[in-house]
Amino acid sequence: MRLLSTAAALAAGALISACATMGAEAPAPADFDAARLSEHARVLSDDSFQGRGIGTPGEAMTVRYLTEQYAAAGFQPGGENGSWTQDVTLNRFTASNVRASFEVGGDTVPLTQGQQIVVSTRLPGRHVMLTDAPLVFAGYGITAPERNWDDFKDVDVRGKVIVVLVNDADFEEPELNTFNGRAMTYYGRWTYKYEEAARRGAAGVIIVHENAPASYGWATVTNSWSGPQFDIVRQNAAAERVPVESWIQRDVAVELFRKAGLDFDALKTQARSRDFRPVALPGATFSGMFDVATTQITTQNVLARLPGATRPDETILYTAHWDHIGVGEPDANGDAIFNGAVDNATGTAALLELARIWAAGPRPERSIVMISFTAEESGLLGSEYYAANPVWPLETTVAGFNMDAMNVYGRVENLGVVGHGQSELDERLAAAAARQGRNIEPDANPAAGSYFRSDHFPLAKRGVPMAYAEGSGDFRDPPVEPREAARDEYGAKRYHQADDEWSADWDLAGQIEDMEVALWIGRDLANSRDWPGWKPGSEFGPARAGSAAARD
Numbered sequence: 132m133r134l135l136s137t138a139a140a141l142a143a144g145a146l147i148s149a150c151a152t153m154g155a156e157a158p159a160p161a162d163f164d165a166a167r168l169s170e171h172a173r174v175l176s177d178d179s180f181q182g183r184g185i186g187t188p189g190e191a192m193t194v195r196y197l198t199e200q201y202a203a204a205g206f207q208p209g210g211e212n213g214s215w216t217q218d219v220t221l222n223r224f225t226a227s228n229v230r231a232s233f234e235v236g237g238d239t240v241p242l243t244q245g246q247q248i249v250v251s252t253r254l255p256g257r258h259v260m261l262t263d264a265p266l267v268f269a270g271y272g273i274t275a276p277e278r279n280w281d282d283f284k285d286v287d288v289r290g291k292v293i294v295v296l297v298n299d300a301d302f303e304e305p306e307l308n309t310f311n312g313r314a315m316t317y318y319g320r321w322t323y324k325y326e327e328a329a330r331r332g333a334a335g336v337i338i339v340h341e342n343a344p345a346s347y348g349w350a351t352v353t354n355s356w357s358g359p360q361f362d363i364v365r366q367n368a369a370a371e372r373v374p375v376e377s378w379i380q381r382d383v384a385v386e387l388f389r390k391a392g393l394d395f396d397a398l399k400t401q402a403r404s405r406d407f408r409p410v411a412l413p414g415a416t417f418s419g420m421f422d423v424a425t426t427q428i429t430t431q432n433v434l435a436r437l438p439g440a441t442r443p444d445e446t447i448l449y450t451a452h453w454d455h456i457g458v459g460e461p462d463a464n465g466d467a468i469f470n471g472a473v474d475n476a477t478g479t480a481a482l483l484e485l486a487r488i489w490a491a492g493p494r495p496e497r498s499i500v501m502i503s504f505t506a507e508e509s510g511l512l513g514s515e516y517y518a519a520n521p522v523w524p525l526e527t528t529v530a531g532f533n534m535d536a537m538n539v540y541g542r543v544e545n546l547g548v549v550g551h552g553q554s555e556l557d558e559r560l561a562a563a564a565a566r567q568g569r570n571i572e573p574d575a576n577p578a579a580g581s582y583f584r585s586d587h588f589p590l591a592k593r594g595v596p597m598a599y600a601e602g603s604g605d606f607r608d609p610p611v612e613p614r615e616a617a618r619d620e621y622g623a624k625r626y627h628q629a630d631d632e633w634s635a636d637w638d639l640a641g642q643i644e645d646m647e648v649a650l651w652i653g654r655d656l657a658n659s660r661d662w663p664g665w666k667p668g669s670e671f672g673p674a675r676a677g678s679a680a681a682r683d
């Protein structure tokens with residue numbers, strides 16, 4: 132298979148977008164250089180970088196390359212203490228010797244790790260022991276003041292183990308439309324359930340797994356939670372993490388409730404009501420004990436900055452994770468290096484090329500900060516660490532653009548917007564895409580919660596409007612079939628596998644269109660006094676509102 136040569140495709144693309152914008156407010160040509168983009172991605176995904184695993188020699192090579200390239204582009208160090216980096220120390224938790232059981236109606240119900248239950252923790256310590264902790268069914272485990280919703284009411288769950296449902300009430304009954312119908316809100320994610328329980332001082336959380344609302348099967352739960360868990364090092368971990376994080380299979384929950392004299396399905400229906408109150412499981416307790424091995428690794432975010440000319444304290448962000456999976460099990464060809472060329476050498480390359488274009492143009496009024504995040508593949512931890520310990524204040528971070536696994540197969544008809552409907556960046560994205568003759572395509576499967584699964588999310592959660600938009604839909608340039616075949620093959624055979632490799636045949640015209648969108652909107656924002664906000668009803672609005680005084 133052979134795609135159009137990159138240079139030819141780029142020339143054709145540039146011509147078409149120039150025509151499409153004539154007469155309108157034509158933005159200055161960006162002059163993104165496809166050859167530079169391709170070369171960055173080639174270098175970063177070379178076998179010598181060993182799949183860019185965190186805490187490996189591949190990390191040191193990546194950090195050095197990014198630092199050199201940001202400097203060559205004309206950016207300044209944007210990290211801690213005038214350096215190019217921010218240290219991210221991660222805890223790695225491995226649970227072993229798990230013993231868990233329910234005591235209900237005088238019976239002991241043993242629970243086997245990986246079968247009826249998975250138990251883990253992200254709280255530093257050597258041993259977890261919960262004995263006869265009372266069990267309380269807390270519905271969806273959600274407190275959402277802006278939606279006038281509180282599953283906990285005045286019930287104190289300190290020291291108790293709460294049993295909660297995955298997703299939110301609208302999943303079963305979208306017409307309620309309390310949580311945006313079928314589009315999952317952050318309240319539906321398992322991460323939220325654990326965080327809210329920690330805020331309330333619960334001793335543990337048991338999430339009842341059900342295939343449809345989780346959007347994945349029990350095997351995904353056991354694969355993800357039976358191995359080591361990572362977390363950033365937290366100053367007050369006990370306030371943010373519960374000692375026991377667990378999931379159980381639905382059948383186990385139904386039986387537990389029955390033995391306690393309760394009807395799981397009836398309670399699940401009650402949980403869809405605003406009036407729901409937590410229900411203690413009469414005479415039922417949970418016991419769990421396991422050993423925890425906690426080790427630390429230090430990895431690095433790379434930050435580069437172009438200070439603004441007149442309002443340097445106000446920041447426009449561009450983000451992309453540099454890390455990938457590293458070296459894994461050899462595939463059928465004996466290749467064990469997960470090169471991560473598309474995921475995410477492409478986005479990492481995009482930031483370097485964006486830096487070059489920003490620095491070459493007129494100095495913006497506000498500052499531009501590029502962050503190459505670490506540890507995305509371990510659970511968005513580089514971005515979580517930055518968002519919890521920002522080098523540049525979040526309250527005066529105007530907006531950000533995240534890039535992850537970009538389109539290398541040519542120009543497409545649409546701009547897919549993950550999390551469409553959340554922020555006022557939507558209208559800017561639509562206008563920029565229209566200049567390219569493209570339409571906006573909202574999230575294809577919003578109920579799966581994609582908005583909560585990449586690096587923009589830890590920032591959004593703390594109120595920073597973040598865009599995550601990448602090309603989608605049919606290809607615009609012939610020949611279409613080999614492009615579709617290449618894109619499909621990536622999803623089936625290359626994504627998170629050793630074959631995610633660089634190719635000289637990539638057509639980067641589509642990636643460049645997506646970068647143009649982020650550049651144009653960034654330029655408008657960087658030379659304005661605008662503060663795009665969250666739309667009414669977005670769960671991220673309240674976090675932003677709390678710092679409004681900083682944006683006068």
Ligand SMILES: [Zn+2]
Pocket residue numbers: 452474475507535536
């Ligand atoms: Zn990625």
